[in-house]
Structure formats: C-alpha cells, structure tokens
Amino acid sequence: MILFAGLCCALAQGAEAETVVHDIRIGIYNAKTRLVLDLSERPGFKIFALANPYRIVLDLPDINWRVPSGTARRKGGLIAGLRYGQFQPGNSRVVMDLSGPGTVGKSFIIPGTKGRGPRLVIDIRKATRQAFLTTLKAPRKAVAPRAKIPLQAKVKRSPLQKPLVVIDPGHGGIDPGAIGVGGSFEKHVTLGMAHQIRRAIMSLGRQRVLLTRSRDVFIPLRRRVAIARAAGADLFVSIHADSIANHRVRGGGIYTLSENSSDEETAALAAKENRSDVIAGVNLSGHDDEVASILIDLTQRETMNYSAHFASALVPELRQLIHMRRKPHRFAGFRVLKAPDVPSVLVELGYLSNRRDEKMLTSAKSRAAIATAIARAVNNYFKNPKP
C-alpha cells in the first residue's frame, strides 16, 4: 500500500543528496503509536505493509544515519521492534515489527523551521487482521526487492587458478543482526572480521578471497549463495556472532548444513539466522523455495562431507583462541549454506550478549588472531580437502 508516493526521483538521486536522519522516536498515544524521524531535509518516501509477521516498511532514499546509539532497541505501543539501514543502493529503509495487526492512519512531513529540520511522522493504529490484510491488497509499486535471484550454475575454476574462498560477513544494512550488551552490532563485527580474514588468507598467499559484501549493505541470503556460485567458490565461510537472553552464555561454534538439526538449540539458531530477509522487509510471499525445507540431493550430500571436513579443520585452530561451546560442530538447515556444490560453513564467533565475548570480538587485536587462525584452517583444508 502506498500512502504517499514521494518525489519519484528522490530515491534515485539519494547518492548525491545525502539526507541525514538524526533520530527515530516512538510516541505512544491512546489510539495510535507514532513514529517520528528527525531529518536534515525533506525526503521522498513510500510506506507499505508486509504480513507474516506483521510489518510496516518505510522506504527512503540513501540516508546517512546519525541516530543515537540504542535507537535500534526502541519499541513501544504497536511497534515491537525497529530497524533502520540500507536495503539496496539508493534505498534506505525503516522496518517496524508490529505486535499485532496495525494500519497507517496518517503519514506526513512537518516542515523544518529555523534551527530544526523537517520531521516525518507516521501514525499507526490498531486494526483487525482483516483490515490489515486489505491494505496489502491495494495496488502497490514499492521498490522492488532483490530477492528473486536464480541460482545459476557454479562457474568452474581453471586448474591454473588458486582456489577461491568466499567470506560472507553476516547481516548488513537494514539487518543489524545481534545487538551486543555494549551496543555493538553483529553486522559491524562480522564485516570487520571478514576484512581481517581476507588479509590473513592473502598474506599466506595460497588462495584467492572474495567477500559477499565489503560495506554496510543488506544482501539477501539467496544472493550470498548466488555470489559464491557465480564466482566459482571452492569454500564458503559465513561469519556471525550470536546473542542470547542469558548473558553468561559465551563461546563459539561451527555449523554446517543438514536436513535434520543436531539439536533444538541449533534448529532455533538456524531459524533466527534464516530470518534475515524477513528482518530486512523483503516480501517472501510467493517464494516457496525460500521457506521450503532443505532438500538434500546427492551433489549436496558430497558437498556436505567437504563442509564437515573443513569444520573439523577449523575447530582445533579456533579452540586455541576462543572458548568453544560443548560439541563445537553442529548441524541445521541454514539457508546461507545451501549452495549444492560449494562446501560451506557458518561460524558463530561468540555471543555479543556476553561482555567478555563482545570485548574480544570488537578488539582489533583478538580479531586479527582469530583471522589468522581461520586462514590457517583454510590453508590446511586445501592441502588435503578430501574428506
């Protein structure tokens, strides 16, 4: 549903005209929950709703987010969760998770005055599920999400080329991932880590490295897999850090794909990591393959053996540096590990909800040591990749 279609060209011109958002505030009134953005200038904007779960998405041009730390934790009234960041080039967004069905009553811009920039106001009112669903049916021309990416065949590497390792920094842009006790964002930790792993592998000089993202941008899970296959990856390593309500829990773990989860905790972790596209406000309805259970064929089964082999090379290297969880190698249906022909592992480096883990993962020095350990494991794997 478009409640207001802003200036058509504002989205495209975002790169040049840098709009700053200084704050995102939530106000709770009797009949409505109000979201207010404090801006440097008047932007074009679009608002639409997504179901399952109930979300309202505000699309904006490229935004320079200069909001206070802790903004991503704000909630209240009908807004159960809030995220902001880049969705795709030229298109930043705010995604609101609703605690129940709600519709946008009004949305408007209060012009700036001397000393105060314009404010964008969105009023959300409680609605019935039926009323919410009706808003979805209204004709809509939202910014097209980039979720529909066909899985192309994997490119074959010439025997003269060094093996290619694709490092995948988890989350990014609109999807912050876990938020640490000290306010760190998983998306920043994983990106910093990925750059250091890249440097460590390059300095050993035996493999080539490609990052799925080298900036703070959102990339759908399926695209991450597609990037690895299109580049002809020989190994895919997705980097993450977890968060949990119990702040005493700490430690790293290594995960590979399987139809059946090794345990309930890992199944829940996979479900959480698989939510990235939902978190970013991608409309997944009609993408049955996105939510279907993991189907494993013979090629994938062979690849899974290689993945497990790399996981077993990685455990002893990481164990020297970071506290590893009991049973450090576990399995579940992680969507980002679904490339049928690229051995893939997901590394959870620790818990940002634990102060010691967060400190370690945000320190350049310990990150460099972890990167070196991962590079060594990669090197050992390619010396003897046969499971």
Ligand SMILES: [Zn+2]
């Ligand atoms: Zn993650």
